[in-house]
Amino acid sequence: MELQAPDRLVRLAVDLVNTRTRDPEQLNAPGDVRTFLLEHGETEPITLDESDLAQVRAVRERIRAVFHTEARDAAAVLNELLEGYAVRPYLSDHDGSPWHLHVAKPGATWGDWLAAATALGLASFAAGHGFDAIGTCAAVDCERVYVNPAERRPRRFCSPTCASRTRVASYRARKAANPST
Numbered sequence: 320m321e322l323q324a325p326d327r328l329v330r331l332a333v334d335l336v337n338t339r340t341r342d343p344e345q346l347n348a349p350g351d352v353r354t355f356l357l358e359h360g361e362t363e364p365i366t367l368d369e370s371d372l373a374q375v376r377a378v379r380e381r382i383r384a385v386f387h388t389e390a391r392d393a394a395a396v397l398n399e400l401l402e403g404y405a406v407r408p409y410l411s412d413h414d415g416s417p418w419h420l421h422v423a424k425p426g427a428t429w430g431d432w433l434a435a436a437t438a439l440g441l442a443s444f445a446a447g448h449g450f451d452a453i454g455t456c457a458a459v460d461c462e463r464v465y466v467n468p469a470e471r472r473p474r475r476f477c478s479p480t481c482a483s484r485t486r487v488a489s490y491r492a493r494k495a496a497n498p499s500t
Contacts, residue, residue, distance in 0.1 A: 328440025374430030390450035400438035
């Protein structure tokens with residue numbers, strides 16, 4: 320449960336929220352959370368139970384709110400998560416791992432750690448890029464979220480696939496409405 324570089328924490332937050340969209344739920348069992356954590360750089364041992372699964376899903380929904388609210392409300396959500404789960408960062412070399420920073424309380428659950436780490440990542444991102452760079456895909460059939468660190472390049476879609484699909488649908492709708500062109 321080490322603190323990772325801020326960009327990795329932002330990716331962790333985005334990917335966590337995107338585990339439940341219009342696509343099927345991706346976190347159906349504790350093993351799914353374990354796989355998610357491993358894919359995001361965490362190391363063994365990772366032990367989870369149904370309580371951890373429920374807690375991680377609850378954290379996911381609180382983090383989701385950051386992508387769907389106005390800046391002041393999103394900041395309030397992040398501040399609440401930081402207040403409730405984060406501690407002053409400290410160095411640790413537990414379990415034979417190299418020295419690294421922790422931002423969650425000693426003995427924190429994976430849900431507690433995810434709450435602290437993702438809130439810290441998104442708060443740092445928002446401080447550097449603004450809340451306008453945190454968004455939800457504009458495609459009507461997509462609920463995925465994204466962050467956009469590019470300055471002066473607005474983004475509305477989670478991926479080029481959604482952007483292209485939306486442009487094609489818009490083009491076809493215009494052609495159908497005005498077939499003479």
